[in-house]
Amino acid sequence: MRFGVFGTGHWAAETHAAALDAHPRADLVGVWGRNPDRAAALATRYGVPAFDDVDALIEACDAVAVALPPDVQADIAVRAATAGRHLLLDKPLALTVADADRVVDAAAQSGVASVVFFTGRYHPEVAGFIAASAAAGGWHTANVIRFASIFQPDSPYGQSPWRRQHGSLWDIGPHVLAVLLPVLGRVTRVVATDGPGDLVHLLLTHDGGATSMVSLTLDAPPEAVAGEFVFYGDNGIETLPAADGGPATAFGVAIDQLLAEIDAGTRDHRCDVRFGREVVTVLAAAETARTQATAVDLPA
Incomplete structure (x- = not known):
């Protein structure tokens, strides 16, 4: 499964990208960030290209992993879901109920799988x-x-x-x-x-x-x-x-569960975008x- 990482901060680098890079069924294919220099540095660290266009990275992957502020995440999630890409998102899903609704509607209309990462x-x-x-x-x-x-x-x-x-x-x-x-x-x-x-x-x-x-x-x-x-x-x-293990380990489990949803064709994950909207x-x-x-x- 080809994943694109959206975000370049500590969480994107040490949790999302690290877990995807280590996962046997995930292929990290690129990074996009609002700061091109940081995107290039993170991409170089993991040996993948840095993208300067959101939709270009969406086009290059099968699923998106988003580690960005919630309002930025919501817009990217809608674009990705509309393009038929599966969603591995972070909490909170959005900063308004209206934006959360947009993500839920886009995922429902396209039928993509979704998992929201509440670490614990x-x-x-x-x-x-x-x-x-x-x-x-x-x-x-x-x-x-x-x-x-x-x-x-x-x-x-x-x-x-x-x-x-x-x-x-x-x-x-x-x-x-x-x-x-x-x-x-x-x-x-x-x-x-x-x-x-x-x-x-x-x-x-x-x-x-x-x-x-x-x-x-x-x-x-x-x-x-x-x-x-x-x-x-x-x-x-x-x-x-108390949780045993770091966030990258937990994110690896989230990847497993998203892939299981995709493999089974189910769309009822307990922490999907609908649960994210409830939160x-x-x-x-x-x-x-x-x-x-x-x-x-x-x-x-």
């Missing part, structure tokens, strides 16, 4: 926990804390303009929702409020009445970096296990809730 969902121990917890049911609530500190001199993500603009809600929030939704169910109501700096707090109501409380930041003091993900319910207390819908509702200081009900 592709680590076996995390995926196993989610499946077992969803099957067990009976959960009343979950408490989630994700405090990162990326705006430090040694962080490869600290200069990311879209992360600085949209913050932890849109960067960390998708990872959290990718675990909460399959276990607790669809979100029906969102309440949100801001804390100091980038800190945001969410109170989510799920189908059936379960709730979850989520606190996120990308700008925690280094001494306050923390992570907690705990479910409470009829069967007691369960904690989400964007919750994030957009949270954005409205925090800016308007009101609870937001999501449509059924």
Whole structure:
């Protein structure tokens, strides 16, 4: 399967391109980026051509792997799907529900396979926990804390303009929702409020009445970096296990799963663009809730 990588940053180089280059069934055929010099450098690293035109790389591949800001990703995903190319996308799918809808519609109309990369969902121990917890049911609530500190001199993500603009809600929030939704169910109501700096707090109501409380930041003091993900319910207390392995390993699993979808002719991957749209819908509702200081009900 011929893949083109769209993006030239740390994530594109160390996760997408690295995993594709190592995968026995993937052929990395080219790189496109908004910065031609960086695209050339990444392409040289992996021994492939750098493309200066988005559609030319789409034409040269069978599937696209996109590691770009979400608004840029959405446009490329629509163009790729319309051209019949399969989609291996990153989270969040888009920054608006309207853009997410465009991707979903393009994928549905062309019949391409799609996988959205929520990193933890592709680590076996995390995926196993989610499946077992969803099957067990009976959960009343979950408490989630994700405090990162990326705006430090040694962080490869600290200069990311879209992360600085949209913050932890849109960067960390998708990872959290990718675990909460399959276990607790669809979100029906969102309440949100801001804390100091980038800190945001969410109170989510799920189908059936379960709730979850989520606190996120990308700008925690280094001494306050923390992570907690705990479910409470009829069967007691369960904690989400830590992932074993790096993101490139997880991305390799995502490649496997996309190829399995293509081989089988199925279009029902649990993290396809439709699920990606569901996550964007919750994030957009949270954005409205925090800016308007009101609870937001999501449509059924």
